[in-house]
Each structure stands twice: as structure tokens, then as C-alpha cells.
Amino acid sequence: MSLVQEIFKEITAIPRCSGTHNEFIDYVKNYAKKYNYEYFVDNVNNILCKKKDSKSKICLQSHYDIVCLIDNTIPEIIEQDGYYMAKNSTLGADNGIGCSYMLALMAQDKDLEYLFTSDEEIGLIGANDIKLDITSEFMLNLDSEEEGEICIGCAGGVDIIAKHSSHNLVPNTNNLKLYEISITKLRGGHSGVNIHENIPNALKLIAKSIKEYNGKLLDFNGGERINSIPANAKAIIATSTPPLITHENMTIEEVKEIPQHFNLYSDEIIDFIYNFENGVREFNDELGVVETSINLAIVKTQINEIVLKLSARSMDNNKLNEIKTKTCEDLKKHNFEVESKGKYPAWKPDKNEFTQTVYEIYKKHNPKAEFRAIHAGLECAIFKEKFPHLKVASIGPNIYNPHSYNEKVSINSIENLYKIVNEIVL
Template sequence: MNNVLDIFKEITTIPRCSGNHEPFINYMKNFASKNEYLCLVDKFNNILCKKENSKANLCLQNHYDIVCLSDNCVPKIVEEENFLKAENSTLGADNGIGCSYMLSLMTQGYDCEFLFTSDEEIGLIGANNLEHKLNAQYMLNIDSEAEGEICIGCAGGVDFFAKNSSKQIIENNENYQLYEVTVSNLPGGHSGVDIHLNVPNGIKLIAQTIKENNGLILDINGGERINSIPVNVKAIVAFKNEPKIIPNENICINKIDSKTEHLNVWSSDICDFIYTFANGVRAFDKDLNVVLNSINLAKIKTNIDDIEIELSGRSMSNSYLELLKKETILLLESFGFEVKTDGKYPAWKPDVNEFTNMILDIYKKHNPNASLEAIHAGLECAIFKDKFPHMKIASIGPNIFNPHSTREKVEIKSILNIGKIVKDIVDTF
């Protein structure tokens, strides 16, 4: 597995933002042919590579798309103090590293099923719509992000898409002044695995500034991806008095030197909803040391006829996920929003079995402190467990920090450590 780093650097040059499939598919067709594998692509851009007369008992699986905070981003890798980072963008270690392990194994000719799924980062689209048939009895997903942890369960999730079209034109009889309010350069992070770290939410911060200064919203836009904690938000707001900035160095308020006799303002319900919304962790299990339920207000956008809000909810329990869905829909509707949901995926109930115990035994030869864990984020494992009930599944991965943000980095030493473990697992099967 000594070529994993080189492979990762190579595929990082291939455009892999969610929704962009063709460049990586073409790469995989050439790669598979060179290494004597079949390369099968279904209608949802999932790629399955296997030997022509495969008798594989193990499937290795990862998604090949990455979160891009700007369109058509191709990360530029920087190596710094035993870490790989990227210049002013996400790195794509989530999940380029997992793909690189699989590609390395293909160069060694292993008889496994190698499944590369599409568009995981925008709703697990590839996994949900998989058309390939898998014959393997076991699946190793390499999309986890903490060395020493073997994931055997994960949260389910649901995305909310809400619209409020209530606005009116009012006469500016009270001498309102226009201001640009900006929240920028917040830390950001993954709205699942980072939700308990008290990372500030840009949309919540800007709503607090507007509400506590009795402002009226004319325009508001912010947030990067539905599965990220929002970093940048900007609004045009009318204030009757000079606004006071809440204590936060990431907030900036600038007066706009123009006056208007009329103001086209959005309903105060929009700001009231954001201001009062209980964003973040809703329940935490101290015994398991895992978030049970959470919800993140991820994006906001002003259109000609409405303001759109996107949220992402997660739960370790399918029943609580359904309750969170119903509660959030009712709450949004009470503030005048029309609501749709999408991107729902099931929770993966923790399952200890002969496969997970075997993975644990192999792992402990390299790391005596290894343990079986569950994670508060969506893994495709939950969908595959639902599609292939007979399959035994586990997920591992190297240390990846701050995914879905410009601070994303992966530890080089950890990549190499996990490479040895992956190879030992594959050799066992």
C-alpha cells in the first residue's frame, strides 16, 4: 500500500465535486483496463470494478465525490507537518483517501468487489439508487475519519427545504437606513461529526444581529452546503437606529449611502424563526459518548418571490428521526414556510457480529486501543445494510480533521497505518 499517497495526489487533480462524474469515470475505465478489471457504470454513475470471473467475498466501498465550497474546485494539495491540506478549499480526503486504498489494492490484483459510489455528499444519491448487484458477503467501507475507531453504526438523516414568500413594500416614514451585514470566515465544519463542538453558525449569528437591532430584511444569502455548518452569510438590512454589533469578530456592519422612500421587506417571521430556532445538538448519550439527535440550519437564499432555507436533521434512531422530521415541519409551517423534505436515509443500528469482531482483532494487532464505535453522521453503510440485509458491514478510516471546510486535513502517518490494516483485512478474506 506504499502507493496510496501518490494515488491520492493523482486523483485529487481530477474534478470530483458532487454532480461532476465524467472525469473520474473516464479515469476509472482506463485504470481498470490497465489493471485487468471490469469497470461497470450504472445509470446513477456508480462504478463497480471486479475481476471477470470474480469469486470475491469482500466488497470495499467508498464515495468518489467531494464537498466543494466553490463550483468546479480542484484542490491544490499542501504538505505541512505530517498533514495534507489544501490551499483555500476543502481537501477531498473525504473520501479521496478511501478511494486511494481501493485503487492501490487494484494495482495489486486483489479479487474483491470495488464499489465507488456517486454524490454521497449531496444526499447519498448513488448508494440510494445503486443498480449494481453485489455478491460479497462482507463490506468494508473506508469513509470513517478517526483512527482507532471501527464504526458499526451511524445516524440517519433528513433534509428540509423551506420557502417563505411573505414580503411587502412599506413607506419609509421612520427614516430607516440601509446597512450591509456580513458574517464571514467562521470555522465551519461537518454538521454531523462537528455539531457538538459549538462551532458558530453564520445564519444564526446574522439573525441575532438583525433581531436584537430591530432590523428589517431586504436580502439575505449564506451557507455553503446542506451538510456543512455555514461559514459566510450576507444581508441587506434596514435599521431605524445605528445597529450595535454583537460581540463577534466575524461580524461586520457597513452603512449603505443611499436613501429610499419605500422598502421591499420580508416578513419578520423569517428572522424570528432563525433567531428562536434550537440549532445544534438536541440529545446526547454520555454513556456512548455520541450525539443522538441534532439539526443544522445550513443555507439561506433570497429569490425574486421567496426566501429559501435548507436544514439537515440527524438521529441515531429511525423513530426519533421521524419525530424530528414532524416537529421541524410543523415549526416551519407555524412561521409561514412551505416545507418539503428529501435526502432521507436510515440510521444504521450498531451490529456486533463475526465480521466486526474479526476486524477488531486485526486492528488491535496494530493498535491495542481500537474499539467498536457509532458515529453521528450519515454513512452509506446504512443504505447497503438495508439493501443487502445478509451483508456484514464495518467502516474504518484515517484521521481526517474538519471535513467539508477549508480547514480539512488528513494525517499522513494515519493514512499509512490504516493502509496496513486494510491490507491485512483484505488478505484475511
């Protein structure tokens, strides 16, 4: 087994769900000491390692947090048919493989800057608030997910949070019955790179059953993370017409104990979800990638309100603002209180001497290598704004279905990419 694979298995055993930092920071500190690197940690838990009096020209960058569909998960790695995957969880190859490349190069005593960023998966927090200085001329981001692609541009994004507090305690004068509608273990996936694949959205499916069978909403919870296509959801409704199963992963159970009064939420909530155009809004033929999309990611019933969370993306900053504005206006028409946050810019495709060098080296190993832009948020866009001197490219191994239970990474691809990274940093 190669050093990169050994390191990947080692760090996978370290808690790294977004928002969890201390164990990995301690690991990197000890690792840096072992190989004679200085280390710096800022107030948002980014880690920078470099040699004393470094003459580094390239900064390698990966985020160390992973998407956990269940809080506090530590993935259990399974090897099968040439892939690493995890038992009943996400794997964390996104971006654990990138971190493993960096740690392996540190063990080889390479004079580079090594930037491990925090909380990328919950709003690129580390990159947005970084307080560390990058002096290298070039940055190689290791967070791409398809071998053969050299990413030189990515979508920008913004999160939209909407709250609806209209509910009433009403008597059950019409003898309505209660039903629990559940949908579980849909495919899920990344709401950027997988959004064009028409993956079923658990929230939309449940809203369809509620709307088309005249259900009144009492409770609705579903979705896993704001950057994931929701795979699981559950709602409780009151209705005189028993709802029907509309998907093979759906179950409907009648609630036996019927209260004399119901705490019903406004029909506006289901109306919005039912009519909401989820998924791809525009395709960019020139780049061969989705231009603009939006995903309804989370619905959560709190004490006195229901909260919706959506994630919008676009390869164009003006179009990103347009879809944010239109969605917020539509939500307000349905009497939601709305705010947006977590915005990050699009990375306009940029070819330069560094990307050309990466391309030429990559071509020697893979004749099919090509420049691409992706419909997902990479921290590169933020670093380009914060460090204008940087020239940036992003590469990575074949990682399939990130942010889902089906996430897996090709073992051969891990090794192929590591050879290329090694030659780039010579």
C-alpha cells in the same frame, strides 16, 4: 512517497465536486482496463470494478464526490507538519483517501469488489439509487474519519427545505437606513461529527444582530452545503437603530444610497432563525455519541422568496422522524411552505463475525482500537437495507474538520490504515 499518497494526489487533480462525474468515471475506467478489471457504471454514476469470474468475499466501498465550498473547486494540496491540507478550499480526503486505498489495491491485483459511489455529500444519491449488484458477503466502508475506531453504526438523516414568500413593497416613511451585515471565514465543519463542538453558525449570528436591533429584512444569503455548519453569510437590512458587531468575523457597512421604497420580507423569517435551537438536541450516553441534532445550513434569497435548508440527524429512526415532524410544524407556524427529502436510515450498531475479524486485525496494529457509532450519515445503512446479506464495518484514517477550509488528513494515519486494510482483505 507511497502508492496511496501518489494516487490521492493524482485523483485530487480530477474535478470531483458533488454532481461532477465524467472525469472520474473515465479515470476509473482506464485504470480498470490497465489492471485487467471489468467495470460497470449505473445510471446514477456509481462505478463497480471486479475481476471477471470474481470470487470476491469483500466489497470495498467509498464515495468519490467531495464537498466544495466554492463550486468547481479543484483542491491544491499543501503538505505541512505531517498533514495534507488544501489552499483555500476543502481537501477532499473525505472520501478521496478511501478511493485511493481501493485504487492501490486494484494495482496489487486483489480479487475484490470495488464500489465507488456518487454524490454522497448531497443526499447519498448513489447509494440510494444503486443499480449494481454486490455479491460479496462483507463490505468494508472506508469513509470513517478517526483512526482506532471501527464504526458499526451511524445516524440517519433527513433534509428539510422551507420557503417563505411573504414580502411587501413599502415606502420608507420612517427614514430607515440600509446596512449590509457580513460574516466570513468562521470555522465551519461537518454538521454531524462536529455538531457537538459549539461551532458558531453564521446564519444564527446574523439573525441575532437583525433581531436585537429591530432590523427589517431585504436580503439574506449564507451557508455553503446542506451538510456543513455555515461559515459565511450576508444580509441587507433596513433599520432606525444601527446594528452592532456581535462577532469578531462580522462587518457592518451602511449602504449610502437609500431607496424611497423597500421590498421587505416578513419578520417571521428572522423570528424563526433567531429562536431556532440549532445543534445537539440529545446525547446518547450508552454509545458515547450525539443522539439527535439539527443544523440550519443554508439561507438563500430567490426572486420572490427566501429558502431555508436544514439537516436533521438521529441514531434512532423514530427520533429522526420526531425531530423532522416538530421542525416542519414549527416552520409552518411561521408560514413557511415545507418539504423534506434526502432521508436515509440510521444504521443500528451490529457486531458480527466480520466486525470481529476487523477488530482483531485492528488490535494487532493499534491496541486502543474500539467499536464506535458516529453521528454522521454513512452509506452503510442504505447498503444494509438494499443488500441484507452484507455484514458491514467502516474504518478510516484521521481526517480533521471535513467539509471546511481547515480539513486535513494525517499522513502517518493514511499509512497506518492502509496496512490494516491490506491485512483485512487477504
